[in-house]
Amino acid sequence: KQAEDEMDDDEAFASDEEDDESLVEGLKAVVATNKDACIQARKNLAEWREENATIMETNQAKCSRLQKKLKSLCSTVRSEYSKGCLQADFRSGLKELYRKDDDDDDGTGANSQQQKALPDDFDMDVFCISAN
Numbered sequence: 001k002q003a004e005d006e007m008d009d010d011e012a013f014a015s016d017e018e019d020d021e022s023l024v025e026g027l028k029a030v031v032a033t034n035k036d037a038c039i040q041a042r043k044n045l046a047e048w049r050e051e052n053a054t055i056m057e058t059n060q061a062k063c064s065r066l067q068k069k070l071k072s073l074c075s076t077v078r079s080e081y082s083k084g085c086l087q088a089d090f091r092s093g094l095k096e097l098y099r100k101d102d103d104d105d106d107g108t109g110a111n112s113q114q115q116k117a118l119p120d121d122f123d124m125d126v127f128c129i130s131a132n
Helices: 004-053 054-104 108-118
Strands: none
Touching: 004 054
């Protein structure tokens, strides 16, 4: 019985080897076919790049110019936003100071004249330079 089991194992092993060999042969054929397709695709890509090199350079130059314009515009917008915030903070700070002075005042009304000296639409000159 042991001899029969060994014989069955040998036959199974031989069958597995044949399956493996046929699988390897099939894979080699697929690789060979796809290798040629890959080589052809690389050639096509190289040709396309040569044909479109000037267009790509032109588009890259346009992109660079537009990015510079965009950076300039972003800087201007950031500066304008900062300018408005600084002016509003300055006005609110002065108003807070006037309020504190009014609280400390003995009621003579001198500080109310100072508060009127700063109109609500007062805009302090602010000059901003964007860091980016």
